[in-house]
Amino acid sequence: MRKVVLLLLALMTLFSACKSGSEKKEESSTSKLKVGLVFDVGGRGDKSFNDASYKGLEKAKKELGIAYEYIEPPGEGADRETALRQLASQPDIDLIFGIGFIFSNDITAIAKEFPEKKFACVDFSIDTSRQIPENLSAITFExxxxxxxxxxxxxxxxxxxxxxxxxxxxxxxxxxxxxxxxxxxxxxxxxxxxxxxxxxxxxxxxxxxxxxxxxxxxxxxxxxxxxxxxxxxxxxxxxxxxxxxxxxxxxxxxxxxxxxxxxxxxxxxKAVDFAVFTTVEDVINNKFKGGNTVYGIESRGTDYIxxxxxxxxxxxxxxxxxxxxxxxxxxxxxxxxxxx
CATH class of the missing domain: 3.40.50.2300 (Response regulator)
Incomplete structure (x- = not known):
């Protein structure tokens, strides 16, 4: 009888271990996408560009279930490169936004440094001398x-x-x-x-x-x-x-x-909020593409009220x-x- 009990306990332990491993794998496969974002000069509360970006981030959290972390660089935003690298260095952050054209050079360099991560720059400054990495979405408007x-x-x-x-x-x-x-x-x-x-x-x-x-x-x-x-x-x-x-x-x-x-x-x-939301959605659906994405007047991505x-x-x-x-x-x- 004692051998039977020990055998049952061993089987239960083995089953429990297998179940635990299965649950962890499932949790890993359904874990939330985490997004990092660095605001432009002025930060939140500008009732303009930065607030539109944040609106897109909040919409993605509500409708797509993402988690996010943001940084507001002080002063003239001289710390933007440090802020981008700080977010890119976190293993749980998969997508990093730089908000504003002043990020163009820095985010290009950081994207090359972290090829396993995805990046997006809203109002990217297109320059023929600057090659856009495959993991960087350069978002522009007309x-x-x-x-x-x-x-x-x-x-x-x-x-x-x-x-x-x-x-x-x-x-x-x-x-x-x-x-x-x-x-x-x-x-x-x-x-x-x-x-x-x-x-x-x-x-x-x-x-x-x-x-x-x-x-x-x-x-x-x-x-x-x-x-x-x-x-x-x-x-x-x-x-x-x-x-x-x-x-x-x-x-x-x-x-x-x-x-x-x-x-x-x-x-x-400028459909900044839509651009942020859509980029996040593309990452979730494995449709993210690097290169220039234009939101123009024909699609009313740039429009008047x-x-x-x-x-x-x-x-x-x-x-x-x-x-x-x-x-x-x-x-x-x-x-x-x-x-x-």
Missing amino acids: EQKGSYLIGTLASLVTKTGKIGFIGGMESPLIKKFERGYVEGARAINPDVQIEIGYVGLTASAFKNPAKAKELALGQYAKGVDIIYQASGASGLGVFEAARQEKKYLIGTDQNQEDEVPGQVVTSLI YNDKNKPFITDEIRKKVESVRQKIIDGEIKIEEGA
């Missing part, structure tokens, strides 16, 4: 074409014939916003007056609302009635100036109409004109070379 539509709108809506533009860091990316805006506005009215201002020459220009407000007040004082801002967290200062002077503005990156209700003509939106709140600005007639311009850009009748 800012210049979208801003052409914004310029068209501004030129049709302005009452004074004077419009303004305020950019954050004077850089190739923000220059695309400016150029498209100016080209679109002047295509409608060659005589439209356009005031141009930049917060600064370094990345800190994206988090200086006081300077942006000063620039906006100066433009409004010159008779400008609509300012298009592309300045990250500095845009909060443009909101304040518009509120103070009871003038109008055009937002960027996200729909910013609730920041100054009744005074936001429209916003140029049109809804009941801004219909007082964008009449049916103006809407038809802007949509006609959009189609001409898509068809190649209007030539806009990105970065020209």
